[in-house]
Amino acid sequence: MTAAGSRSEAPLERTPASKSAPAMIEIDRVSQVFRTSSRKDHLALSDISLAIEDGAFVSILGPSGCGKSTLLYIVGGFVQPTMGTAKMKGKTIAGPGPDRGPVFQEFALFPWKSVLGNVMYGLRQQGVRPAEAEAQSRALLDMVGLKGFEHFYPKELSGGMKQRVALARTLAYHPEVLLMDEPFGALDAHTRTRLQNDLLKIWERDRKTVLFVTHSVDEAVFLSDKVVMMTRSPGRVRQVVDIDLPRPRRRTELLLDPRYQKYVVNIERMFDEPDEDELRC
């Protein structure tokens, strides 16, 4: 039982879903069934319960096809769960709203709008005056490192720049929760690292609640307070790992930090092991 022994060295605990502390997001026994083209029902998510506290950076980590994006879409209100409920601040989520801002792997920018137009879009929708919306948007673009690109169109930007615009566009309307769906998945390794660093810097400033879907163990450990490990299809919560690493985190320091290394190795080992929960079901 070397795996079990090494697991106890790092603070890996199973956090119960029902906690007394007020949760920002509460996912209660959510299951999701999709009807596939062959008319067979596919169970994407099975009985997920999860509580996310205000201001926490939580990653949902799992192999592809484990339904982790679906879980994010349910919190976003884009998908209605087949069973169970998702709540935000105690209210059942019925649909999308500006309190939850998505950032997608596909960027999903409005190609007919300039960079500035994209970032201003949500503010204008909320009735903010053009001059005020523009000033706020310019400040945000400066923060994500895109000063000088205000009048470019999305097609003129690289993938990394597009994702910076998408992040600024979502931050612009001040959502309380950021929903990030493998946001750096389509980027090359170098660009991904730079964006991770910048995202952490921005997050450490205002500490919004973040739900971050990824399949990269490094990324999850580097960014998060808490990593929710999911099982392969049907997606279930396998383990919730608290990442007890000091902030602000610097990538170059963390890579040498044995605590960071231990988290990464332990999580990877657990994914290699057969799933205990599977037997329990």
Place this chain on the structure above:
Amino acid sequence: MLTGKSVAARLAPVLACMGLLALWQIAALALNSDSFPTALEAMRAIPSILGDKEALINILASLRRMAVGFLAAVAFSIPLGLLMGRSASVASFCNPLLMVIYPVPKAALMPIIMLWLGVGDLSKTLVIFLGVSLPVIYHSFEGAKAVEEKMLWSGAAMGLSSVERMIRIVLPASLPEILTGCRTGLVLALITMVTSEMIARQSGAGNILFNALDMGQYDTVFAMIIIIGAMGIALDVAFESMRQRLVSWSEPQFDVPLSFS
């Protein structure tokens, strides 16, 4: 600023036209037939047609019908196509209907329409409307269907209602495809306009053409073909320049994205 190559590129259409006219001239001279006037004879007939008040009124009436039919078709077809593209139930209801209507030549419906609505403007405008509608519906449908779901979700998260998403996201996102359909529709409007006037010969550019044919005025026949063709080219060029300005954001003119993460 103009290099030799770009001058050649700009002159190419002019040279092609001149070549075609020269070929025509030579062929007509060689054949020496009454029913095949030379290019010069046909061109000489153009000023007298355009100078004739009666003829001008006819041509303007044609253009008016064409404009009304085209605009009505666009106003009807874009919303329908977009709705079909975003709603499976609307699409499954409309698609079979359109599949039946699509291969029917719209001019073939002209006799029935004339029977019901007479030979006046209404019948001709309706045929133009039918001719333009299908490509615009089809392209709007394809454009709306291809709109990224995540783009709509992003809009929904910003608080856009489903109607607002349709107008402010689906419509602009499909605009390149819609305008491609409109461009095809514009050419079809001209074709159905002339065809409808050939069948219901009462007024219009097609009427002048066929009256001249009946009376053996072959230079007028060919002159009218040139005039109608020139109108088509002018409309297409004007539309294309407008289209390019409206959807320049989607044209792949910047092949190399800026390299900066």
